[in-house]
Amino acid sequence: MICSAASRFSAAALAVALSGCAVLKNKPDDGLYNGELCVAVGAGTLNCGAAEVSLSNSRAKVRVSDMVYDLLFEDGQLDLMLVHDRTLVDVWSARFSWHRQFLHFVDEERRVYYRVRFANPPGSVESQRPDCCSAQD
DSSP states (O other): OHHHHHHHHHHHHHHHHHHTOOOOTTOOOSEEEEEEEEEEETTOOOEEEEEEEEEETTEEEEEETTEEEEEEEETTEEEEEEEETTEEEEEEEEOEEEETTEEEEEETTTTEEEEEEEESSOOOOOOSOOOTTOTTO
16 A cells, blocks of 8 residues: 555656656667667556667657657657557657656656667666656756
8 A cells, every 4th residue: 555655656746747847968869779668557567668769850769569659859848649550549748858768758648657768789677767857867
């Protein structure tokens, strides 16, 4: 029960922190990366899987099988377009933050937390959700 309350508090704190920060500091360099997409619903645990990721100027693409998350970073906001094969599935916007090689953002309407890892070659994966916009970022 304490863990559950702590997890909910942690998820809420992350959403609040993300709502106030959308900066590109510590952003990885442009290029192709071995990646990983992690998703958590509500205060649930992260579910992660391999992804092909690329970063170029103010755009990122995250491919998992036949799903592509097309991300555009503009005016402190992340605009996301989700495509399955050639079918547009969803479009939405979110605040985001970078923490080393990790991109973090939240779909507040659906209460879904996303983390994308940009690593080349693949390295160890941090299992914790970091605080957004700390002095270390």
